[in-house]
Amino acid sequence: MSIEQFLKNKNILVFGLGRQGGGIGDANYLARHGYIVRVIDRYTLNELDIAPSMLEPNIELSLGSEKQSDVDWADIIIQNPGVPDNHPLVLYAKEQYKQVVSAIALFVQFSPIPTIGITGTRGKTTTTMLIYDILNYIYPDQIILGGNLPGTSGLDLFDRCENKKYAVLELSSFQLHSFHHQQISPNYSVVTNLYPDHLNRYSTMDEYLLDKTAIVRYQKKPGFVVYNQENEGSIKIANYANVTKLPYQVSDTANITTLLPGKHNLSNIAAAYRLATALNLESKKVLLAISQFKGVNYRQQLIATLNGVRYINDTTATTPIASVIALKAQTSPTILICGGESKNLPEEILLTEIKNNPHLAHLIVLGSHNLTGFVESLQELVPQKLAGQVNSMEAAVNLAAKLAKPNYTVLLSPGFASFDLFKNEFDRGDQFNHYVSLLAQQKK
Structure with missing residues (x-):
């Protein structure tokens, strides 16, 4: 069987446009090839920051709410990876013996x-x-x-x-x-x-x-x-x-x-x-x-060197072990920007590395959501290195710049998810890059 045979003459429901745009491409593919396609998402296009022009005109939209009637209409449901299996409409679809699949x-x-x-x-x-x-x-x-x-x-x-x-x-x-x-x-x-x-x-x-x-x-x-x-x-x-x-x-x-x-x-x-x-x-x-091969953006990526200070973007480090790996890779005095929204992961491995890492000079905690226990542990383990807790990337970068000396590294390696203050980890990384670029302009 081919993909064309699988989709032929079916009502196809794309469940979730996704904040990274994957659902847009799936819906547009279906529309371009003449399939009957409808999209549902609990958010509106405006809330998703998606312009209507980004979608093919023959896509039916059912946005801002999620209704069982859309599932009833569908023969095939393409479930966005961000939609969990325990979502009420996914459970309902399976009760109705609908084909629930993923695009990839x-x-x-x-x-x-x-x-x-x-x-x-x-x-x-x-x-x-x-x-x-x-x-x-x-x-x-x-x-x-x-x-x-x-x-x-x-x-x-x-x-x-x-x-x-x-x-x-x-x-x-x-x-x-x-x-x-x-x-x-x-x-x-x-x-x-x-x-x-x-x-x-x-x-x-x-x-x-x-x-x-x-x-x-x-x-x-x-x-x-x-x-x-x-x-x-x-x-x-x-x-x-x-x-x-x-x-x-x-x-x-x-x-x-x-x-x-x-x-x-x-x-x-x-x-x-x-x-x-x-x-x-x-x-x-x-x-x-x-x-x-020069590496990948947002992964221990060198953004700039300003007055002898290296600014490294590792925003995709969304777990404690990822930040540990980034810290271990540093060979000069380092200012770590970490923090975010907890994913209920063990934090001990990161706390131990922060305590023992010979290159860690200062620590800036970004965000406060679900981080009370983490911050309290830092206050107990490394009070002399904890430079502050801030609630914006601008404040984090500016504080790091004040603390940094020539041959220092400012490392954004959060160790936590981004959703407390940012759309996603890429938005977090882009904001880091933006405020570092503003520093560069100030130093000209």
């Missing part, structure tokens, strides 16, 4: 080209982009990129498959959840690691692990899984696979040249290199592509 799982299921899926708590975006760069270097303009990336949609990928070699997909646990329902996995998979995350949505780590296993559970030969043999969670996920298991470790990069700092990036490089060798890509070209 549909793409993996019906893709005319081989798919490469990458997941992990940390490193999945950098690894995804590195794999994409390697493949695109060897097969110019023959690789497509999608999945858990801002502004991308699952269905829209179908229009980009002609004359292409591979589809490289970053896959989140929320996206992989639907892969279990559709019993589908990518042809080739990479698992970078597994750490506690999203425990504001998952009841236990076992639930989180279960969703991640979907990347390998339904793989078929001659597929394979590349996994991190230095991470227990990655090993657990790989053990669910019935295809070839290919381990990697940091020491595999001993003879590889890279621009990226930190042991964590060596692990990402090892994953990409192991995949490349498994695909029988020319080693010389692979190593050259790796040596030219």
